[in-house]
């Protein structure tokens with residue numbers, strides 16, 4: 001799916017030029033021409049990245065950035081500006097911008113930074129698996145059903161991680177044994193059933209709907 005980039009720039013010709021370049025790179029691009037509109041669009045459309053001009057009518061780019069961060073919005077922000085003083089850079093970064101590009105900039109440099117920031121957020125995203133109201137964080141090893149934190153043992157976590165890595169894909173019992181237990185597997189073929197039962201108890205503790213389903217004679221699948 002194409003990344004969605006929100007460009008907030010009041011210089012119409014520059015905005016049009018950058019928008020065309022971004023679109024030709026395959027990004028889905030939206031444009032706002034003042035700070036208020038930019039802030040509104042950022043909140044409503046949840047872009048994957050923002051390119052934000054500093055000097056904007058209505059609300060400055062730095063102020064837009066500060067307000068987004070104040071409400072916990074973590075969208076990567078590249079700030080564009082004609083300012084080139086160290087104190088300005090610091091102010092921009094203090095407001096929560098991730099990067100800073102001084103006008104006039106080369107479009108190649110802007111595109112390279114866009115790619116770098118998108119790559120970084122996508123890497124973070126791979127650590128978080130999500131399906132319906134269930135989420136699993138591979139780095140913190142936290143599991144949530146909605147807002148409810150779920151404590152899992154190491155093996156339960158590994159089993160859920162495997163099923164959650166490809167929702168709707170049916171895994172055979174052999175695949176699960178090999179991937180989750182590997183050499184730890186002591187020959188008890190009921191082990192999967194036992195662990196699936198534990199997982200279901202924990203995931204459905206508040207009568208949440210079942211996500212781990214048995215595919216009779218084959219194995220298991222995570223689906224609605």
Ligand code: CA
Nearest residue numbers: 010053055056
């Ligand atoms: Ca401007």
